[in-house]
Amino acid sequence: MKKLLLLTFTLGIFFNAHAQFPTGGFGGGAKKSAVTGRITATILDSLTKKPIDYATVSLINVKDNKSVNGGVTDEKGKLSLQNVSPDSYKLMIGFMGYKTKSVLVSTTPSKPDNNMGTIYISSSENTLADVQVQGTKAIIENKIDRMVYNAEADGTNAGGDATDVMRKVPMLSVDPTGNIQLRGGAVRVLINGKPSGTMASSVADALKMIPAEQIKTVEVITSPSAKYDAEGSGGIINIITKKSNAQGVSGSVNAAAGTRQNNGSFNLTAKTGRLSVNTSLGTNLAYAQKSQTEFITNTTYLDGTTNNISQSGFSKWSRNGYNGSVGLDYDFNAYNNISTTAKFNSFSNGGPSETNYLINNVAASNVGDMDMTFRNLDWNVDYRKTSKKEGEEFSVSAQLSNGRTPTSFSNLLTSAAFPSGLQTVSNNNGKNNEYTFQTDYTYPFSKKTTLEVGAKAILRDIQSQFDNTAQDFEYNQNVGAAYGVISFDLTKKLKFKGGVRAEYTRIDFNTQSSGIQKNDYLNLFPSAIISQNLKGGATIKLSYNRRVQRPSQSYLNPFRNESDQFNIMQGNPQLNPELSDNLELGYNTFIKGSIINASIFYRRTVGVIENSISPITENGVNKTLTSYINVGTAPVYGFNVFASYNLKPKWTLMTNFSGNTYSVTNNETNVNTGTFFNFNWFVRSAYGFGKGYNFELFNVITSKRRTYQGVTDPFYIYGGSFKKEILKKKGSIGLGVLNPFTKDLHIKTVNNAVNQRGTIYQSQNIYYPLRNYTVNFSYTFGKLKFTEKKKIKNDDVKQDQQQGQGSGMGGGVQQ
Numbered sequence: 001m002k003k004l005l006l007l008t009f010t011l012g013i014f015f016n017a018h019a020q021f022p023t024g025g026f027g028g029g030a031k032k033s034a035v036t037g038r039i040t041a042t043i044l045d046s047l048t049k050k051p052i053d054y055a056t057v058s059l060i061n062v063k064d065n066k067s068v069n070g071g072v073t074d075e076k077g078k079l080s081l082q083n084v085s086p087d088s089y090k091l092m093i094g095f096m097g098y099k100t101k102s103v104l105v106s107t108t109p110s111k112p113d114n115n116m117g118t119i120y121i122s123s124s125e126n127t128l129a130d131v132q133v134q135g136t137k138a139i140i141e142n143k144i145d146r147m148v149y150n151a152e153a154d155g156t157n158a159g160g161d162a163t164d165v166m167r168k169v170p171m172l173s174v175d176p177t178g179n180i181q182l183r184g185g186a187v188r189v190l191i192n193g194k195p196s197g198t199m200a201s202s203v204a205d206a207l208k209m210i211p212a213e214q215i216k217t218v219e220v221i222t223s224p225s226a227k228y229d230a231e232g233s234g235g236i237i238n239i240i241t242k243k244s245n246a247q248g249v250s251g252s253v254n255a256a257a258g259t260r261q262n263n264g265s266f267n268l269t270a271k272t273g274r275l276s277v278n279t280s281l282g283t284n285l286a287y288a289q290k291s292q293t294e295f296i297t298n299t300t301y302l303d304g305t306t307n308n309i310s311q312s313g314f315s316k317w318s319r320n321g322y323n324g325s326v327g328l329d330y331d332f333n334a335y336n337n338i339s340t341t342a343k344f345n346s347f348s349n350g351g352p353s354e355t356n357y358l359i360n361n362v363a364a365s366n367v368g369d370m371d372m373t374f375r376n377l378d379w380n381v382d383y384r385k386t387s388k389k390e391g392e393e394f395s396v397s398a399q400l401s402n403g404r405t406p407t408s409f410s411n412l413l414t415s416a417a418f419p420s421g422l423q424t425v426s427n428n429n430g431k432n433n434e435y436t437f438q439t440d441y442t443y444p445f446s447k448k449t450t451l452e453v454g455a456k457a458i459l460r461d462i463q464s465q466f467d468n469t470a471q472d473f474e475y476n477q478n479v480g481a482a483y484g485v486i487s488f489d490l491t492k493k494l495k496f497k498g499g500v501r502a503e504y505t506r507i508d509f510n511t512q513s514s515g516i517q518k519n520d521y522l523n524l525f526p527s528a529i530i531s532q533n534l535k536g537g538a539t540i541k542l543s544y545n546r547r548v549q550r551p552s553q554s555y556l557n558p559f560r561n562e563s564d565q566f567n568i569m570q571g572n573p574q575l576n577p578e579l580s581d582n583l584e585l586g587y588n589t590f591i592k593g594s595i596i597n598a599s600i601f602y603r604r605t606v607g608v609i610e611n612s613i614s615p616i617t618e619n620g621v622n623k624t625l626t627s628y629i630n631v632g633t634a635p636v637y638g639f640n641v642f643a644s645y646n647l648k649p650k651w652t653l654m655t656n657f658s659g660n661t662y663s664v665t666n667n668e669t670n671v672n673t674g675t676f677f678n679f680n681w682f683v684r685s686a687y688g689f690g691k692g693y694n695f696e697l698f699n700v701i702t703s704k705r706r707t708y709q710g711v712t713d714p715f716y717i718y719g720g721s722f723k724k725e726i727l728k729k730k731g732s733i734g735l736g737v738l739n740p741f742t743k744d745l746h747i748k749t750v751n752n753a754v755n756q757r758g759t760i761y762q763s764q765n766i767y768y769p770l771r772n773y774t775v776n777f778s779y780t781f782g783k784l785k786f787t788e789k790k791k792i793k794n795d796d797v798k799q800d801q802q803q804g805q806g807s808g809m810g811g812g813v814q815q
Contacts, residue, residue, distance in 0.1 A: 037112025039081045039105060043073050043093060046120035051077025054649055054688070055095040055121070062088040062104075064447065075690055086112055091119075095649070098123050139654060139684075140170060140595070140644060146221040147171065147597065147642070151212065152242065154684075154696070161263065161284055162210035162239065164738070167700050167717060169218050170597075170642045170656040172237070173680040179203075182220065183638050184660035184678060185234025185580065185603060186549050193238055194380065194399065206345075206374070210323070211263035211282050213254030213778060216242045222599070223529055223543035223584060226483045226499035227440075227452055230525040230548045234603075241280070242267055250782020258736075258774035261286040261319075269782075274331035279324070286319035288351055292744070294765040295567065297624055299615045301758035307615075307622040309566055313355030317370070321347020337384045348373040357415075357566070364415035370563045376403040391444035398437050405430035409563040428559045431463040449488040452499070456481045464557045473558050475509040475573060477550070490530075498528035503548070509556075509573050523548060523579070538589035549578035551609060555628050565623070568616075572628045580605040594645040603636040608664055610708050613753050615760050624760065631708045632666040650688040657681050662706040679703045692725030692732075710751035710762075717745070717770070731779035738772040745770040 039059065043052045057079050059069040068089075073079045086107045094100040098121045107114050141148040149169045167174045173181050180187055180203060189203050219238040221228070228236060242252060251268035265282040292314045299307045323345035331337050350371035357364040380399040386392060411424040440454035457480050464473040485499030506520040527545035534540060557571040586599035607630045616625045638660030645653050659679035665672045679702070686696040697720040705712040723734035739745065744767040751762045 036083045036085055037107050037114070039079075039084055039089075039091070039107070039114050039116065041079045041091070041116035042118045043077045043079060044118055044120050046122040049120075051075070052095055052098070052121065053077060053690075055079075055093060055098075057081070058092040058094075059084065059105075060090045060092055062090060084112070091116070093119065093121055095121065139652075139686075140597075140642060146219050146223075149218045149220070151215040151218055161212055161261070162207040162215060165212050165215055165218065166207065166237075168682055168684070168698060169220060169237075170682070171220050171222065171640050171658050173658070173678075173702060180207075180237070182232075182234035182237065183222070183601060183603075183640065183658060184636055184662065185605070186232060186578070186609075187234045188229075188232035188236045190236060190238045192240055194378075206347075210239070210241075211254065211256070211265045211284055213252075213256070213263065213776075214241050214265045214267070214280070214282050216240045222601075223541075223545060223582075224527065224547075225497060225529070225545075226485050226501035226525060226527045227454065229456075229481070230501055230503055230523070230546070231550065232547055235547075248272075248782055250780075252778065252780040254776070254778045256736075256774050256776035258772050259287075260289070260738075260769065260772035276329040277327070278329075279326045281322070281324045283322040284319070284347070288316045288318035289769040290314045290316050291769060292767040293355075294763075296761075296763040297567070298761045299622060299624070299758060300760075301615070302756075308360055309622075310358045311355050311564075311566070313353060313366075315351060315353035315370075317349055317351040317353075319347065319349050321345065321374075335386050338382070339384075340379070340381045342377065342379045344375075344377050346373070346375040353563075355564070359415075359566075362416060364413060366411055366413045366565075368409065368411045368563060370409045372405070372407050374403070374405055376401065389444065391442065391450065393442045394440070396439045399435075401432070401434040401436075403430075403432040403434075405432070407559070407561070409561070411563070411565055413565065424562060424565060426560075426562060428557075429465045430554075430557055430559070431461075431465070433461045435459040450486070452483075452485040452487075454483055462556065464559050473509070473556075473573065475556055476507065478506045480504045485527075493533040494530070495532075496528070496530050498526075500527070501525040505550075505577075517573075534589075536590065538587070540588075541584075541586045543582075543584045543586075545582050547580045547582060549580070549605075549609065551575040551577065551628070555609065566621075567624050567626065569626045575609060575628060576607050576630050578605050578607045578609055578630075594643060597642040598640065600639045601637075603634075603638075605634045605636070608632060608634045608708075610664075612709060613751050613760060613762060614755050615757050624762065632664050632668075634662070634664045636663075637661045650690070652684075652686045654684040654686075655682065659703075664708050666708075673706070673708060676706045677703070678705060692729065694721075694723045694725075696721050707751075709753045710749055713746075713748040715745055715747055727779065730781065731777070734776050736772075736774040736776060738774075739770050740773070743771045744768060 041057075043055045043057070044050065045052055051073070053073055053075040055073045055077070057071055057073065058067045059081055060067050069081050069084060071079060071081055084107055086109045088104070088106040091103040091105050092100060093103070101119070101121045103116065103119060105114055105116060139150055139153055141150065147170055149165075151165050154165075154168065163174060166172055166180055171183055172187075173184075180189070189207075217240045219236075219240065221236040221238065222234075224232070224236050249268070249270045251266070254263070254265045256263040262285045263283070265280070267278070267280045269276060269278040271277070293312070295309070295311045297307075297309045301307075323343070325341060325343040327339065327341035329337070329339040348371060351369070353366075353368045353370065355366045355368070357366065378399065378401050380397060382395065382397045384393065384395045386394075406427070406429045408427045409425075411422075413422045413424070414420075436456070436458050438454065438456040440452065442450065442452050444450045458478070460475075460477040460479075462473075462475040462477070481501060481503045483499060483501040485497065487495070487497035489495050502522065502524055504520070504522045506518075508516060508518040510516045523546075525546045525548070527543075529541060529543040531539055531541035551572075555571055555575060556573045558573055559571065561569040580603055582601065582603045584599055584601040586597070588595075588597045590596075609628055610631045611626055612629045612631075613624055613626050616623050638658070640656070640658040642656045643654070647653055657679065659677060661675055662678055663673055663675040681701045682698070684696065684698040686694065688694050697718075699716065699718040701714070701716045703714050717739060719736065719738040719740075721734055721736040723732050725732050747766050747768065749764045749766075751760075751764075753760045753762075
């Protein structure tokens with residue numbers, strides 16, 4: 001009943017407001033023609049009359065001087081811009097060492113196509129600074145509130161998975177297990193602008209199940225407006241997958257075979273008139289490879305006694321999964337659209353392990369088996385209504401997410417005390433059901449002023465069921481939200497976008513040990529961005545926002561994972577959310593054929609959530625418990641610098657360097673960790689030989705990573721690819737390599753903890769089999785235009801991005 005009242009209250013407010021708008025404001029008039037065409041041209045050198053390949057072309061609307069389309073010429077200097085709406089434009093043509101040329105061009109509903117014929121551009125050493133990259137399919141694009149990484153344009157991604165893609169995205173840092181941070185803070189991961197129930201269980205594992213070939217772009221949103229859910233102290237990552245939206249039948253096929261894993265994906269869209277049907281299938285099969293682990297745990301108790309455990313072993317985990325989706329999209333008329341999508345995925349991690357122990361100089365051994373399965377269904381229905389007033393839009397969305405995470409493990413411990421072996425078996429079934437209802441309305445008062453308002457209700461039911469214990473756990477979280485955002489131009493070059501979001505959260509959970517507990521709180525999340533256009537195409541922006549990070553299922557689940565019975569993992573249902581205030585100053589410019597994006601930021605987070613180790617004793621046996629706690633308050637100072645430079649017309653160099661401080665003060669003990677510096681450095685070199693041949697190299701270097709109790713050693717990852725376009729550029733074949741000279745990636749983590757029972761030292765060495773050689777093939781058919789409909793965005797739950805570290809407790813981790 002309370003859930004129903006919450007939903008009725010949240011949506012009722014908005015629908016009452018919506019009823020105040022006159023009917024004509026939502027439709028009833030003629031909409032602009034939806035007919036689109038194409039603009040073609042051939043770009044030649046004015047002196048040599050030779051074609052200019054890889055020239056940058058941007059299509060700019062004459063009315064508002066904004067770039068609406070763009071591309072680059074092929075090796076014959078030919079250009080084709082598709083899906084151009086009838087209007088008047090300027091065609092801006094630029095290339096290093098040539099004068100930027102502007103050509104007027106127009107298309108009409110009666111003549112949507114325009115062949116410009118041959119356009120000549122002249123070279124000039126003096127106008128190098130005027131060449132700008134606008135509207136092109138570059139690897140990196142910078143926008144007012146986000147940076148976009150075009151994964152499909154990066155050949156080194158072929159044959160990998162989403163984790164490999166994330167390692168090359170600016171501002172992100174990814175550890176060997178796939179855990180992601182954005183500028184040192186927690187991050188919310190969306191797929192096509194909406195959440196996936198799979199991510200609620202483990203982001204690191206879910207990303208390994210997405211073939212890299214399915215990813216179109218990755219958006220890094222560092223300054224989300226109040227329209228977004230307030231989740232993600234560091235920001236939001238939005239993964240856009242490939243999808244076609246063209247008349248007829250179109251799609252793509254990708255396959256990769258490697259020494260570490262095999263990937264495959266298929267995308268198909270059929271569209272006729274106002275109806276579009278799309279479907280996709282993907283699979284990821286990772287071989288069972290031996291991962292070695294070494295642990296040393298030394299505990300000193302307050303009475304002076306000690307407990308020393310050393311262990312070494314290996315696991316042979318495999319990782320198999322698949323995903324699929326089917327969607328329908330229908331336009332009733334020019335103003336009303338309805339769409340629905342169902343997405344299902346399933347994957348499993350696990351396998352056998354063997355571990356040798358030395359417990360206070362007494363030998364023991366363990367044979368174990370572990371299986372973690374993730375299954376999830378996401379189904380959404382979206383209705384959108386537009387009007388004759390350009391930019392006005394009303395939408396209603398609903399989404400159901402149903403997730404299951406069955407986990408099982410078994411151990412057979414043999415020692416002098418148990419010569420015949422001590423058997424331990426445990427099973428747990430986690431359930432995550434989520435229901436979301438959302439409505440949004442956008443009203444443009446003018447071309448320079450726009451208002452956005454909306455409301456949302458999220459109803460979550462998280463359960464943890466055990467087969468052989470009385471530890472069943474049920475957690476209910478209901479969130480009601482409303483927001484308002486306004487954007488307008490202060491001057492011709494100075495723009496502002498700001499708003500506030502209110503979120504009311506009600507929580508109740510039940511455990512066998514503590515009974516029913518309740519909590520509720522109301523938070524306001526303001527946000528503001530002010531940006532200034534400077535000379536030469538440069539921009540500068542200042543932004544502020546407040547964010548929240550709620551603990552998700554795996555953080556809260558009190559299930560005791562005893563796959564390593566001396567190193568136990570358990571969630572904490574008593575966790576409070578993190579609250580962060582973020583301030584950022586960013587600058588973007590073009591200098592002599594290069595792109596430079598730089599930013600500095602400050603973030604203050606209260607209630608930082610981290611994993612924590614502590615000594616426990618059960619039935620006379622000393623063990624280590626790893627759980628999650630609210631550590632304290634963390635002020636973070638950081639920066640990010642991205643640069644791209646065309647050393648030659650076909651040779652591009654790219655680098656991204658990001659760094660931030662780490663310092664946490666415990667609010668109860670007032671103990672501070674001290675201040676440390678973390679950084680992540682990415683370097684890429686891409687060269688096109690012509691005739692469809694491309695060669696790329698990349699390298700990722702990370703510094704030490706600090707936590708409240710420990711430190712993880714630095715590591716580096718490197719690789720390359722060679723690709724050849726075939727079948728009239730509709731297909732490609734390639735070779736890829738990752739860490740060819742290093743079989744295993746060695747990561748060492750040391751933790752030191754002090755509590756009321758004593759002190760504990762833990763050293764962990766994990767050797768991840770990372771080296772991989774891949775042969776890949778891709779083919780596209782039909783006309784491909786990738787677009788995304790408005791979807792629900794539940795970006796408000798903290799993910800278990802450290803779960804991969806815990807996986808090593810069974811004797812090893814399979815990467």
